[in-house]
Amino acid sequence: MIDILVLAEIDGEAISPATLEAITAARALDGTIHLLLCGSSMDAEAVAEVAGQFGVETVHVAENEVLDVFSPEAWGQALELAIDEISPDVVLASGTSKGNEVLAHAAARLDLPFVANCTQLTADLADHEVALTRIQWGGSLLEEALLTADTRIVSIAHHALEAEPLGTDVADIEAIEMDIDQLYARTHVVGREMAEAGVTLATAPIVFGGGRGVGSAEAFAPLEELAQLLGGRVGCSRAVTNNGWRPHRDQVGQTGTRIAPELYVASGISGAIQHWVGAMASKKILAINTDPEANMVVKADYFVEGDLHKVLPAVIDEIKSRRT
Known part of the structure; x- marks a missing residue:
């Protein structure tokens, strides 16, 4: 049994659809799925309820006020610390701008391989390998590859698969106190602009x-x-x-x-x-x-x-x- 750690992105007051896609992709590895929630501003119980329905066993809440507002450097450090704590075999996030940026920071800090924009994952436990399919050449080519590192960092291409719930289970919640270096939080949100009313471009039918x-x-x-x-x-x-x-x-x-x-x-x-x-x-x-x-x-x-x-x-x- 392998351990998979998925980075959570929040859309409004809920887990983003893109993160649910990444969790669905993680299930193909037939392992224990953990979810990392950065910051304590979200309702962890609400996140655990939804995450459990998609197969997550434990929601790990990274507690530090620096993480309450998205910063790729700070979230990257939080992911690094979570990897040290949980020792996952595979680390996943959605291939959004946020997901790819945080994974890149963590991979660089830990000197681990990072493969972006994958559409499918499978695990060979006997050979300790993870097989993946990823998008290349702007979507005109699908490449198959093997990752053999102890910890693999992978992003799942957004909309590459449908997010599918499993049942009604609720994930456990564990808090992780993190000492995040303020110096790493160099990027900050300085303002927000409300989107126009109605459906978004990403969700429009x-x-x-x-x-x-x-x-x-x-x-x-x-x-x-x-x-x-x-x-x-x-x-x-x-x-x-x-x-x-x-x-x-x-x-x-x-x-x-x-x-x-x-x-x-x-x-x-x-x-x-x-x-x-x-x-x-x-x-x-x-x-x-x-x-x-x-x-x-x-x-x-x-x-x-x-x-x-x-x-x-x-x-x-x-x-x-x-x-x-």
Whole structure:
């Protein structure tokens, strides 16, 4: 039996969906799963209740006020101390910006191997090996590898698998008092901006993406209207944010948000590999484009060949007519 330590990320007042995906991936290793909760500002009992349902045996609460606010350096030191305390065979986190950064700090401090953006894990207890599959070349290649170190540090690509609960168990809670060096907490949260009301780009059931082909910031109005009509969210490609048409928080891609909606409508998007990495977990993709050979069109489930400035208004009119 091996021990797996998962780093918890908190989304609002609950364990993030990305962390639940990492816990689900950990179950494939058929070991004892521990969860590290940094800071004491969260309700540990509420976390233990949810974590237990996904197979976590113990929630370890790293108690230090420095950890109450996210700092990659401080959380990295906390993870280092937790690894020394628990001696896990595998350390996991979601492959989010936070998860990857904290794992990188801990791996560097402990001189341990770190493999990012994995989609699958299996363990060979006899040979003390962990086999993994990871995303390479911007999502165009899946690589299989073996990790043979005493402690392996791995991040799980966000949306690589579905988070699946097991039952109704509640995890145990153990407090770990940590002496965190204030000097390591060099990065601090200096302010927070409330997100717009409604679904987020990462959780929206429908995402309406626009690329360079949309033409201008003002031309995103039909996508905004469709998102409002159907309860979705507007996303965009990197070219759009580079042109200043949309804020970075709307960017879908390798350096933006990875999405997994039921439907992704990609309008005027060529489908560069960096964008595809963020969109490839979508259940269905509909591409609207004038170029039938565009990468996004080739990879889409459905394709409408035409001018998006004519297609989108026609779709809006049809939706409104059916609702009257």
